[in-house]
Amino acid sequence: MDQDEQNWWRHGIFYQVYPRSFQDSNGDGVGDIKGIIRRLPYLKSLGVDAVWLSPIFPSPMADFGYDISEHTGIDPLFGTMDDFDALVITAHENGLKVILDLVPNHTSDQHPWFAESRFSRDNPKRDWYIWRDGRSEGGPPNNWLSEFGGSAWEYDDATGQFYYHAFLAQQPDLNWRNPAVRSAIYDVMRFWLGKGIDGFRVDVIWHLIKDEAFRNNPPNPHFVEGRPPNEKILTQYSTDQPEVHDVIAEMRRVIDEFDHRVLIGEIYLPLHRLIAYYGNDLAGAQMPFNFALLSTLWSARSIEKIIADYEGALPAGAWPNWVLGNHDRPRVASRVGKEQARVAAMLLLTLRGTPTLYYGDEIGMQQVAIAPDQVRDPFEKNVPGIGVGRDGCRTPMQWDATVSAGFSTARPWLPLADDHTHENVTNLDADVCSILCLYKALIALRRKLPQLVTGAYRPVAAQGDILLYRRQGEGGTVVIALNLGPEPVSVASSSIGFGREILLSTFLDREGEAVQGALDLRGNEGVILGRSAQAG
Incomplete structure (x- = not known):
């Protein structure tokens, strides 16, 4: 097998699309698959190699698709399976790979698996999820907290036990210690890989295995008031357990059943714990996402140290990667400022490793202030007033100066940035000194100079x-x-x-x-x- 072809992700550039916000094709104010197909020529002209899509599967949308109710379908909001097949074919014809989100940690509470699991204590799928008795003195089984606020345990009146949810109560966690759960998710992977996708970005991969004894998490001695309340405890027993690496090795074996595919892990962990997710060359994720640039102090010495520490810690043969923005963190142009956003682009595209771009960063999209009555993000609704909302980085792509910035003919699901009439693809493409033209020049130079890649x-x-x-x-x-x-x-x-x-x-x-x-x-x-x- 040709190693360059097998390892295409090492020299590729990834581009994350948040489907709800990229392009609406049917006038309902929400982006969809046909809209993405329409914009593939733009992505080809930009020069990226792979398109990563946030979830497009059937979902009640409690967390906008990260609460899946059917793993092998397409939500009607985004289109049909025929639309998806057309997307894969058209992307490949344009030299673009397609990466899907895999969300294996939890499902929707409306998933058929969970409906069976909560039906009775002796249901065959009871152990597909994490059910526990409450403490003898009353209350949930332990002190674990939800990422989205409150206890991570939800009491079920019908069966008299609590189920665990690391995120919303509508997102019960699967029990990855159950071999049947693993087998079912691996079959989901095979389904989509068989449809021709080029790999997965695995959501919250470090959450998959929990402490077998369900011990209480220790308090966080460095908690700062004003931060999300779940940070009051350290996730010592609820995340990043040693056995998770066995699961990732199994996922990798599924990936390797198909040629030229990639496994990417979402992992928010300190560097010394992140690098373990590489495993060895055949057992880990090819690219555990490195999010260090999302939260660092934007200074030369801070960034210099992050690069040095990361380069120095990488296992032999491991390939680095860098990310400046995603659907969970404030826009880079707002974090570092409009002027430094251009410097950030040059940093991202000249460091050793695979870069991932977040849609709209190439046109300098800003974090949008969301009025209280327009908030859609359940995180912000559950933990209001401390700035955890993610809506501001998920606003519609700004294509042109027409109604709704060319994103839709209807009112978009989230408000547009105030600057969309002039800071948009059409205008910036015509300005030879724009940030969009800078991104195109950086990507073109990266292709021309092999030392910028390898x-x-x-x-x-x-x-x-x-x-x-x-x-x-x-x-x-x-x-x-x-x-x-x-x-x-x-x-x-x-x-x-x-x-x-x-x-x-x-x-x-x-x-x-x-x-x-x-x-x-x-x-x-x-x-x-x-x-x-x-x-x-």
């Missing part, structure tokens, strides 16, 4: 707001210099090497400029330096 990462000592590193490999060496501050700075020629020229600036106005002596950077500017022969 080259080694070599940090260069720097001070202040400058982040400096080299990418060395086939094709030679390029230098990336990023000014993470607002003031102009100068970088000594001894740090970047002599005889270089600017291949790309985040301002898109210095390409081909020879660097004589020191490199002068404007505030909030990043550049890629090389030799003209490399870019030719």
Whole structure:
């Protein structure tokens, strides 16, 4: 088997689509599969390699698709199975891979499996979910808390026991210690892989196995008031149990039954625990998501340390990856500022490893303030007033200056950003210095220079707001210099090497400029330096 083809995800660029918000094709204000098909030429022109879709399966939508009621269907809100088949075919014809979300930790409480499980204590599917008696003195079995507020245990009057839900009460957790549950989910994987998808992003993969004794979680000594209340306890016994790696190895074996597929894990854990999810080359997830850039202090030294620690901790043969935004975290342009969003783009697309883009980040979409009467996110509804709502990063894609930004002919399910009439794909594509054109230029340069894909990462000592590193490999060496501050700075020629020229600036106005002596950077500017022969 050709290794380049088998490991396409190592040199690919992933693009996350939140289907509800990408493109509406039928005028109901909600995005759908036909809308995604319509926009595939845009994704091809952007230069990405794989489209990852958040859930599109049948669901009551208590958590907007992460509460699945049927694993092998398409929710009518998004279209039909024929629409999905057409999406896979059309994407592949355009050179794009398709990645689906796998949500194995929990189902909807309306799933037929759960209906059977809660029917009686002796139902054959009772042990498919996590049922426990309450404490002798009353109350839930232990102190575990839901990510979305309150106890993680829900009492069921009919059978007199509690069931566990790490998220909403409408999302009961499956019992992954039950071999029948594992087998059923693996068959779900085979169903979609058989339809031609190219892999899965596995939701909350570190949650799958819980402590067998259901011990109380310890208190969090570093809890800060104003943070989500579930953070008052550490998830020592409710997540990241050693046995989860056996499950991931089994998932990987299912993936490997099919050629050229990838397994990606969603994992919010400290670095020293994250890297265990790589397993060995054949037993772990090929890409446990690295979310370090989503929460770090946006400073040169903080980012430099994150990169060094991650590169230093990766197991032999493991492939790095980087993420700047997703459907759960505030938009990068709002986190770091409009000017630094361009520098962030250059960072993402020049670090060693596979980058994942979140829809709309390439046009600098901002976090949208959601009025109380427009809140849709159950997290915000359950834990209001502390800013945990995720609606603001899920607003409709801004395509043009027409009604509803070209997303729909109807009122969108979430409000549009105030700037959508001018900050949109049509306008920015026509502006040769826009952030969208920067993303396209970065992706094109990444394809042209193999060292930006497979080259080694070599940090260069720097001070202040400058982040400096080299990418060395086939094709030679390029230098990336990023000014993470607002003031102009100068970088000594001894740090970047002599005889270089600017291949790309985040301002898109210095390409081909020879660097004589020191490199002068404007505030909030990043550049890629090389030799003209490399870019030719």
